[in-house]
Amino acid sequence: AQSVTQLDSQVPVFEEAPVELRCNYSSSVSVYLFWYVQYPNQGLQLLLKYLSGSTLVKGINGFEAEFNKSQTSFHLRKPSVHISDTAEYFCAVSDQHAGGTSYGKLTFGQGTILTVHP
Amino acid sequence: DGGITQSPKYLFRKEGQNVTLSCEQNLNHDAMYWYRQDPGQGLRLIYYSQIVNDFQKGDIAEGYSVSREKKESFPLTVTSAQKNPTAFYLCASSETGGQPQHFGDGTRLSIL
Numbered sequence: 093a094q095s096v097t098q099l100d101s102q103v104p105v106f107e108e109a110p111v112e113l114r115c116n117y118s119s120s121v122s123v124y125l126f127w128y129v130q131y132p133n134q135g136l137q138l139l140l141k142y143l144s145g146s147t148l149v150k151g152i153n154g155f156e157a158e159f160n161k162s163q164t165s166f167h168l169r170k171p172s173v174h175i176s177d178t179a180e181y182f183c184a185v186s187d188q189h190a191g192g193t194s195y196g197k198l199t200f201g202q203g204t205i206l207t208v209h210p
Numbered sequence: 211d212g213g214i215t216q217s218p219k220y221l222f223r224k225e226g227q228n229v230t231l232s233c234e235q236n237l238n239h240d241a242m243y244w245y246r247q248d249p250g251q252g253l254r255l256i257y258y259s260q261i262v263n264d265f266q267k268g269d270i271a272e273g274y275s276v277s278r279e280k281k282e283s284f285p286l287t288v289t290s291a292q293k294n295p296t297a298f299y300l301c302a303s304s305e306t307g308g309q310p311q312h313f314g315d316g317t318r319l320s321i322l
Contacts, residue, residue, distance in 0.1 A: 101250065124309055135214075135300055135313035136253075143309065182252060186309060197268075198243075198311060200252035 094119045096185050098201035106209050107175055113168040113204045115183035122188040125166040126198070127157055130180045139181070142166065153177070178208045212237045214314035216301050221319045223288065223295060231286045231317045233301035242284035243311060246270060247298040256299075259284055288319065296321050 099114040117123065124143050128136040140151025147159040157168045166183060183201040214235045223229045235242065241260045245253040255268030259278040273292025278284055284303075288295045298318050302311040 096252075126310060128313075133316070133318070135216075135315045136302075137313070138310045141310055197255060197258065198253075200245075200254075202250055202252045 094123070094185050094187065094199045096183050096199055096201035098181075098183055098204045100204050101202065102205045102207070104207045104209060105173055108172050110171050111169065111173050111177075111206065113181050113183075113206065115166045115168065115201060117164050117166065117183070117185045119164075119185060119187065124186045124188060125157075125159060126184040126186070127151065127155070127166070127168050128182045128184060129153075130182065130203075132179075136182065139168070173206075173208045175208050175210060177206060180205050214301055214303055214312055216299075216314035216317050218317060219315070221317055222322050223319060224322050226290045228287055228289050229319065231288070231299055231301075231319070233284045233286065233314060234282055235284075235301075235303045235312075235314075236282065237303055237312060238281075239303035239305055239312070240281065241304045242278070243302040243304075244268075244274075244276065244284070244286045245300045245302065247300060247316075253300060256286065295319055 095118045097116045105111045126141045127139040129139050130136050139155050140149045142149045142159045150156045155170050180203045182203050184198045186198050217232045243258040244256040247253050254270050256274050257276040259265035265278050275287045300316045301314045304311045
């Protein structure tokens with residue numbers, strides 16, 4: 093069974109400061125990793141994904157994440173945040189099947205609420 | 211533009227009543243999913259379907275039912291057996307066995 097732990101439920105930060113949202117996962121098989129963002133009363137929007145290749149993944153809105161297999165982590169970072177980045181962020185994991193085809197089921201972390209203050 | 215449409219945006223249910231949440235997609239995706247979101251618990255998988263006329267239970271299927279008669283549609287029924295139905299429900303779709311999943315804007319269900 094898989095599990096995802098987002099280490100911080102809330103992260104307050106000032107505008108233009110850097111931010112890191114932490115995510116650790118547990119799985120007995122190889123995984124795909126994702127970060128999604130959710131604005132109030134809306135669905136989830138994909139920020140970035142790690143499927144294979146380079147462990148440093150760049151996404152939309154200036155976000156990036158690094159896959160660390162030995163530490164089973166996939167932390168999300170942004171060097172300078174904006175007020176508009178205020179939202180809830182979800183880390184998610186999906187099994188790779190043999191041959192690298194994802195089964196499709198996602199396991200989500202509990203979410204981290206990022207609040208950017210002026 | 212292609213996407214996922216969930217309706218209604220807000221839904222109210224009386225005790226002992228079944229309600230059905232609609233999810234329609236025009237992305238030509240084979241796989242569709244239903245998630246339940248509660249504050250501080252992330253998203254939990256209710257049901258998923260990888261092909262028309264086939265679906266499987268997720269982690270919290272009790273008190274819910276689905277159908278998949280058309281590729282574009284995956285309605286979720288919250289039955290009276292679901293004792294704590296108040297939540298935000300999200301529908302998603304993806305290419306067969308593929309990633310990433312695309313999400314609708316959700317339906318918020320409340321009990322009167």
